[in-house]
Amino acid sequence: MAHVLYLGDSHPASTSSHRAKALERLGHIVDVKDPNKVVAGQLESRWLHLIHYRTGFRLLQSSITKWLTQLVSTKPAYDVVWVDSGELIGPASLKALKKLGRPVVLYNVDDPTGKRDGRRFDLVVKALPLYDLVAVVRKETEEESRQLGANVMRVLRSYDEVQHKPFASIDDIPASFRSEVVFIGTWMRYEKRDEFMLELLNQGIPLSIWGDRWTKSPHWETLKSAYRGGNLSGRDYVAAIQGSKICLGLLSKGNRDLHTQRSLEVPYAGGLFCAERTTEHQEIYEEGKEAVFWADAAECASVCKKLLQDDVLRENIRQAGMRKVRAIGVGNEDICRKVLAAINIH
Numbered sequence: 197m198a199h200v201l202y203l204g205d206s207h208p209a210s211t212s213s214h215r216a217k218a219l220e221r222l223g224h225i226v227d228v229k230d231p232n233k234v235v236a237g238q239l240e241s242r243w244l245h246l247i248h249y250r251t252g253f254r255l256l257q258s259s260i261t262k263w264l265t266q267l268v269s270t271k272p273a274y275d276v277v278w279v280d281s282g283e284l285i286g287p288a289s290l291k292a293l294k295k296l297g298r299p300v301v302l303y304n305v306d307d308p309t310g311k312r313d314g315r316r317f318d319l320v321v322k323a324l325p326l327y328d329l330v331a332v333v334r335k336e337t338e339e340e341s342r343q344l345g346a347n348v349m350r351v352l353r354s355y356d357e358v359q360h361k362p363f364a365s366i367d368d369i370p371a372s373f374r375s376e377v378v379f380i381g382t383w384m385r386y387e388k389r390d391e392f393m394l395e396l397l398n399q400g401i402p403l404s405i406w407g408d409r410w411t412k413s414p415h416w417e418t419l420k421s422a423y424r425g426g427n428l429s430g431r432d433y434v435a436a437i438q439g440s441k442i443c444l445g446l447l448s449k450g451n452r453d454l455h456t457q458r459s460l461e462v463p464y465a466g467g468l469f470c471a472e473r474t475t476e477h478q479e480i481y482e483e484g485k486e487a488v489f490w491a492d493a494a495e496c497a498s499v500c501k502k503l504l505q506d507d508v509l510r511e512n513i514r515q516a517g518m519r520k521v522r523a524i525g526v527g528n529e530d531i532c533r534k535v536l537a538a539i540n541i542h
Contacts, residue, residue: 198541199225199273201296204280206230209429211305211457212280214356218528219278221357227274231284234263252318257286264292274298276541279327281306286319290326299328299539305353305457308332309340312450331535336452349538352480353457355464357527359430362438362466362518373435375404377470377500379444380428380436380458383409389446390415392493397422399497402504406436438466441510442500445471455480460526463487463517468510470499480524486516 200219204212206228219226235256238244248256264285277293277300279285285293293300302324308317324330325345332338338350363369377396383389390413396403403422410416410423428436437443443462447453454476462469463486471477473489481487488503490496503510525534536542 197223197225198275198536200227201272201274201277202226202228202280203231203277203282203285204228205232211356214359215278215280215303215528215532217358218356218532222529222532227272229267231260231263235259235284249316250314252315253284254286254319256284257288257319260284260286261289261292264289268292268295272296276301276536276539278303280304282308282320282323283317284319285323287323287326290323294326299541300326301329301331301535301539302327303331303535304337305333307334307337307451309337309344310450310452312448312452329535329539331531331538334452334454349535351531351534352524352526353455353460354526354528354531355457355460355521357529360434360461360465362434362464366438369435369439373432373439375424375436375440376402376504377442377444378404378406378436378440379446380406380433381446382407382427383413384448385412386450387446387448390419392446392496393419393422395493396497396500399494399501401497401500404440434465437462440467442470442503443467444496445469447472447474460521463514463521464527466514466518468503468514469517470496470503481517481520485513486520488513 202216206213216226216228232239238248238256274296276298277296279300279302281304282302308320321344324341327346330341330346330348331351332341332348333351333353338348341348379393393403393405394415404424405422406424406428408427410419413419445456445458445462447456454474459471459477469487471489473491477489483489488499490499
């Protein structure tokens with residue numbers, strides 16, 4: 197059992213909070229400290245947050261470093277420091293943490309060495325060589341982090357064993373979350389998700405959409421007939437996945453995704469995963485037996501039509517996907533265990 201100082205988003209719906217809880221379930225003592233709360237006044241202002249985001253949060257470093265210096269000065273008896281995301285933790289802040297004399301781990305599921313988010317992760321990139329271990333989820337990030345001097349390991353993304361646990365019975369899912377084909381996600385202009393959904397509707401696919409910002413789409417007047425509501429979390433998120441016959445998974449091209457959280461969460465929560473065909477998706481699932489894949493909206497529509505007409509095939513794939521994702525060790529507890537084992541903490 198280890199005493200973990202956990203620096204990350206503490207909001208109950210965040211995946212960071214889910215990982216902190218997973219560490220607790222593994223038997224560790226976890227002391228969660230949220231850097232966002234230290235500079236909440238700055239980050240909660242729309243315009244100030246935009247300024248800090250675009251300048252890589254460097255203007256907040258004196259506040260964060262002062263906070264961590266004070267925390268470390270009490271000489272708490274931690275065995276390891278887990279930094280989740282790390283966008284607010286620059287080299288000066290990290291050097292303050294290192295005074296604890298304990299391993300400091302960075303876990304980041306974004307693409308800090310990529311280009312999509314501008315300067316958001318400038319501090320992360322500068323601090324990479326100072327971490328004792330950096331855990332990332334992309335092959336490109338792994339290689340680029342290594343070139344920058346980091347001790348790096350790559351893991352798959354993860355579902356949460358508790359948060360994404362399926363309902364015991366489909367009958368427990370409210371009718372308001374039942375659907376034929378569902379997409380759960382935010383509208384993003386540069387990803388053209390609205391054009392993809394528009395093509396599915398034009399192909400006659402009975403589509404339901406949950407997520408934020410869809411009203412901003414130039415195709416909103418057509419898409420609003422399929423729109424069910426805003427962002428989902430908690431049991432509502434699981435209900436919408438398990439309550440659908442087919443659950444779509446779209447990637448973020450700007451983030452160099454070849455798999456996402458949905459890739460693991462959907463099958464674990466009892467959904468049939470229908471996503472873009474990538475090398476990583478094909479490495480995780482056997483196509484046509486544990487999940488279904490497509491190359492574009494036209495093929496997606498064709499796959500959905502076939503599955504909606506074949507209840508037996510659909511259920512066989514859904515069940516096989518549920519078994520597979522449980523067998524490959526990609527729950528939060530599994531991933532947390534692997535990361536800590538890499539620095540000899542069990």
